[in-house]
Amino acid sequence: MNDEEFLAEQFEAHRTHLRAVAYRMLGSLSEADDAVQDAWLRAGRAGTDDVENLGGWLTTIVARVSMDMLRSRTTRREDPLDVHVPDPVISSAEGLDPEQEVLLADSVGLALLVVLETLPPAERLAFVLHDLFAVPFEDIAAIVDRSPAATRQLASRARRRVQGAAPAPDADLSRQREVVDAFLTAARGGDFDALVAVLDPDVLMRADIGAGSGTGEVSRLIRGARDVAQQAVTFAAYAPYARPALINGAPGIVTVPDGQLFSVMGFTVAHGKVTEINLLADPDRLAELEWEPLGD
Structure with missing residues (x-):
């Protein structure tokens, strides 16, 4: 050699x-x-x-x-006013593959x-x-x-x-999943009060929509449980297409209408409440992500 x-x-x-x-x-x-x-x-x-x-x-x-x-x-x-969500690593809710485990070692959420x-x-x-x-x-x-x-x-x-x-997430992944599932159930039902109950009062939502989304929405930061819950209620139309997933090794949600990746939501759960949500819905960036279709 x-x-x-x-x-x-x-x-x-x-x-x-x-x-x-x-x-x-x-x-x-x-x-x-x-x-x-x-x-x-x-x-x-x-x-x-x-x-x-x-x-x-x-x-x-x-x-x-x-x-x-x-x-x-x-x-x-470099624009400090712009909202940018880093590329998420998407995997099945059942667990990471070996390469993803290396990529996400040290809890890189x-x-x-x-x-x-x-x-x-x-x-x-x-x-x-x-x-x-x-x-x-x-x-x-x-x-x-x-x-x-x-x-x-x-x-x-x-x-x-x-x-x-950087908020420190709860160590128990199963408890994190329960909280994220409660968020999804409330969003699917348009239940504003249930959404507020699962969110930390100071929760931060970072929404990276992208210029090519065609929705008229803009990337933005949303702070506070009531404002984030109001935004989540608008998500109800897409909730039937939502699937549980691991996003950077933590419980999250992907929405997949017609087999196309529409959005990725990563959650930080601390003390049993959602303290941070990072939403990526930029279609150009989503099209470049590596992911495998997830089951119901």
């Missing part, structure tokens, strides 16, 4: 891990795939003669590529990804690599062009923002 064949074999062995790193960095599955492909090209050009830890080396390459992609994102993604998107690229990289993948600060420092001490401060600032903004 020559060097090129060895690198190709090792890269494939690490591909799922590298995609997981890129997904946490970018919040986009398609961009994560692009970052992994770019990392493969860079690794091939660089060669592995002086590499002692191939897995760690590949991780730093895909992280560097991802940070470059973050810095060059379009104005739309939509709520966490939303917070990560508010971080500057260097902070996001320091937090993702150190806190989620245990990469030493000395290795991260070379990527962000800072000292190890300064890199540690980047991760510390990011950690404080994540802990202060």
Whole structure:
């Protein structure tokens, strides 16, 4: 086996891990795939003669590529007034497949990804690599062009923002599912009071509708139980097409009229109440998602 064949074999062995790193960095599955492909090209050009830890080396390459992609994102993604829900990972309500388990290790829910998107690229990289993948600060420092001490401060600032903004979900998935099912039952029946009862008083709904939805709706943030419940009542027309699913490993809902993915709703359930809902209904983005048809 020559060097090129060895690198190709090792890269494939690490591909799922590298995609997981890129997904946490970018919040986009398609961009994560692009970052992994770019990392493969860079690794091939660089060669592995002086590499002692191939897995760690590949991780730093895909992280560097991802940070470059973050810095060059379009104005739309950089607009702080725009509502953006990261790409969800959709799986059957029965459980994740092995590749999804790797992709979503460390409970990478939509709520966490939303917070990560508010971080500057260097902070996001320091937090993702150190806190989620245990990469030493000395290795991260070379990527962000800072000292190890300064890199540690980047991760510390990011950690404080994540802990202060990302709601911590209940640990019991079955209890989470009960709450989400109660939400769906109330929405199907147009039961406003039942919806309010299952929502935290300060619940936040983030609705990413997209410009191509054709519904006349706009992407927006909705705060408070009564306002979110009112929005959910309008969902009743689509409720017959709703199916339970796991969204980034947590109980959620997909709506699938005529076999087409119409919307994805990820829920954060804390203390037995829905504290956050992330809705993606952008048809252009939904068309690009990987998912398998779910049963009733």
